[in-house]
Amino acid sequence: MIGVFLRRMLALMTLVAKNIYAIAVLAAIITGCNTVPDIHVITGEAQGTTFSIKYLGENKISKHGVDSLLELMDVEMNTWRDDSRIVDINEFSHEDSVFTFHDESNIWSVLWGLTREIHRDSHEAFDPTIKPLVDLWGFGLKNVSSVDSSDVDSVMTFVGFTHGLIEMNVDLETHFIKGDRRAQLDFNAIAQGYTVDMIIDFLVENEVVNAMVELGGEVRCMGVNQDAELWRIAVDKPVDHSDADNRSFQAILRVNNAAVCTSGNYRKFHLVDGIKRSHTIDPRTGYPVEHKLLSVTVQAPDASTADAYATSCMVLGPVDGRAFIEEVRMKSNGGNIEALFIMSSNQGDGFEFWLSPGWVDSIELL
Numbered sequence: 001m002i003g004v005f006l007r008r009m010l011a012l013m014t015l016v017a018k019n020i021y022a023i024a025v026l027a028a029i030i031t032g033c034n035t036v037p038d039i040h041v042i043t044g045e046a047q048g049t050t051f052s053i054k055y056l057g058e059n060k061i062s063k064h065g066v067d068s069l070l071e072l073m074d075v076e077m078n079t080w081r082d083d084s085r086i087v088d089i090n091e092f093s094h095e096d097s098v099f100t101f102h103d104e105s106n107i108w109s110v111l112w113g114l115t116r117e118i119h120r121d122s123h124e125a126f127d128p129t130i131k132p133l134v135d136l137w138g139f140g141l142k143n144v145s146s147v148d149s150s151d152v153d154s155v156m157t158f159v160g161f162t163h164g165l166i167e168m169n170v171d172l173e174t175h176f177i178k179g180d181r182r183a184q185l186d187f188n189a190i191a192q193g194y195t196v197d198m199i200i201d202f203l204v205e206n207e208v209v210n211a212m213v214e215l216g217g218e219v220r221c222m223g224v225n226q227d228a229e230l231w232r233i234a235v236d237k238p239v240d241h242s243d244a245d246n247r248s249f250q251a252i253l254r255v256n257n258a259a260v261c262t263s264g265n266y267r268k269f270h271l272v273d274g275i276k277r278s279h280t281i282d283p284r285t286g287y288p289v290e291h292k293l294l295s296v297t298v299q300a301p302d303a304s305t306a307d308a309y310a311t312s313c314m315v316l317g318p319v320d321g322r323a324f325i326e327e328v329r330m331k332s333n334g335g336n337i338e339a340l341f342i343m344s345s346n347q348g349d350g351f352e353f354w355l356s357p358g359w360v361d362s363i364e365l366l
Helices: 002-033 063-077 085-091 107-121 128-136 149-156 188-205 303-331
Strands: 039-046 049-056 099-101 166-170 174-178 211-215 218-222 231-236 249-255 258-264 269-272 275-278 293-300 338-345 348-355
Touching: 039 063, 049 188, 063 085, 063 107, 063 188, 085 099, 107 166, 107 188, 107 303, 128 149, 188 211, 188 218, 188 258, 188 303, 218 231, 218 303, 231 258, 231 293, 249 258, 249 293, 258 303, 293 303, 303 338
Parallel strands: none
Antiparallel strands: 039 049, 049 211, 099 174, 166 174, 211 218, 218 258, 231 249, 258 293, 269 275, 293 338, 338 348
């Protein structure tokens, strides 16, 4: 994992250097020649949502290449797809043997390592073994109307990323070993972010230096837009009646070579035992969270980290989530980590906000 980390850091440093040059070039083109660089757009559907790619330059990117990347992630990590690798692993029910495969794409090894780190840093709030709890509370394939505390206690015996319930080892082949055959994995809280990173890497390989990639609301930007300005990204207002055709915005961000991902509790919920239950489940307790934090938007150098950090904060809540962001900012010496918390107001209507220091003067609250 150290090698993977160093390669990603070197690539990021190279990308920043390229984009400093690109900003100057674009500014000269626009002001000196009164011409506007071509902007290309690729859109489509993937992972149960939509995606949009905008990039500048003369090189045209193959949509087939993008679709191939999306299919690659889908066939590995889609828990709703019967022929995916993760479904095969989840259905593997032997405790006396191993599940073996070749991780040719390195998706499993990279995500496993990142998840280990974030699980540790988030004080176990981020946990990919949460799938049995997702199913128990009716956010999987089946709806439920009632959950008993004894059911939660039972399922919690095979949930936990640190208890040897399921382990991955990489040698010549990738091996999964289950300490409990009922243990299952769900990487949905990081997979979309990692997909965005894969697409960005694909664009860089094709010599694109100015682009914005969005998948299901997870965004990563590099360089500048068509006006030679930083990409502007909107943050949704956390109201449960909003949708793609009826959206209202809470904030506008200017994103400088970074990713921005949002997690929230205001859309995905249903009634269980007459109680409105959020889809955000705390893997440490086994229960959906109950706090006033409605939405968390996190900026990080890559979308994988931003995606996972946003989910971690939603699990931790407004107090512990803020402490978590402050911890990772301190460990990374800022590290381009920023956050916006939107909370329900103690006075009823309206919202309360918390911003990390780097966004206090740069974010535009609406």
